[in-house]
Amino acid sequence: MKIVYFAWVRERIGKAEEQVDVPDGIGTVADLVRWLKSRGEEYQYAFENEGIVRAAVDHTHVKPEASIAGAREIAFFPPMTGG
Amino acid sequence: MARTIRIQAEPFDAAAETGLLTKGRGDIGAVVAFTGLCRDEDGRLAALELEHYPGMAEAEIGRIAAQAESRWPLLGLTVIHRFGRIAPGEEIVLVLAASAHRQAAFEAASFLMDYLKTRAPFWKREHLKDGTVGAWVEAKEADDRATQRWG
Numbered sequence: 001m002k003i004v005y006f007a008w009v010r011e012r013i014g015k016a017e018e019q020v021d022v023p024d025g026i027g028t029v030a031d032l033v034r035w036l037k038s039r040g041e042e043y044q045y046a047f048e049n050e051g052i053v054r055a056a057v058d059h060t061h062v063k064p065e066a067s068i069a070g071a072r073e074i075a076f077f078p079p080m081t082g083g
Numbered sequence: 084m085a086r087t088i089r090i091q092a093e094p095f096d097a098a099a100e101t102g103l104l105t106k107g108r109g110d111i112g113a114v115v116a117f118t119g120l121c122r123d124e125d126g127r128l129a130a131l132e133l134e135h136y137p138g139m140a141e142a143e144i145g146r147i148a149a150q151a152e153s154r155w156p157l158l159g160l161t162v163i164h165r166f167g168r169i170a171p172g173e174e175i176v177l178v179l180a181a182s183a184h185r186q187a188a189f190e191a192a193s194f195l196m197d198y199l200k201t202r203a204p205f206w207k208r209e210h211l212k213d214g215t216v217g218a219w220v221e222a223k224e225a226d227d228r229a230t231q232r233w234g
Contacts, residue, residue: 004136006134006136006204006206007134007206007208007219008219056136056139056204059136059138059139059142059143060139060142060143061143061202075136075139075204077136077204077206078206078219078222079201079221079222080200080201080202080203080204080205080206080222081200081205081206081207081219081220081221081222082133082135082164082175082176082199082200082203082204082205082206082207083119083164083175083176083196083199083200083203083205083226
């Protein structure tokens, strides 16, 4: 599964995208965040306040409880500041 | 309904876009145009840099446009959002809402801007006059409240 990061989430993790093999039992966006945080301090830093970071599955905004089953691309980013 | 959505680095011409939207149309009685510009924040900023999520930006703006079309009797809609480095005084975003009457056009343009600010995947970062890269712009609670008023 491809994970992409934007703005300061990208900077804190130190990469714009990565391909990951997610272990069994990771069913939701919140599960995925918990697993990513176990991979290193850069992820802990990016997700230090989980309530702030937003997620999208296949280009659609989702909540932490959303399923990631069958997802091609998951994105994490700060609250949006366009317009 | 004529719907145009573009994500681009290049500047746009609001008057020309309005002309394209209304050309040859006898049914449109109102066009509301909103242009968002880059401020210099009291002379502090050299530029804003806009990062976006290619693919999702188009998709999300399409969903926002579809919501506007379902809520108001629109006859045309244009949304152009720029990315990359934008200097003070330059345009960032254009929303055009066309309808037979003004009320729908005013409300739809306002709705579109509120949703663009809080839902479209764009992030602004400041570049300062002294040549340094400043902070990422923080999302404003007032923008969330403005979006929530639409229910």
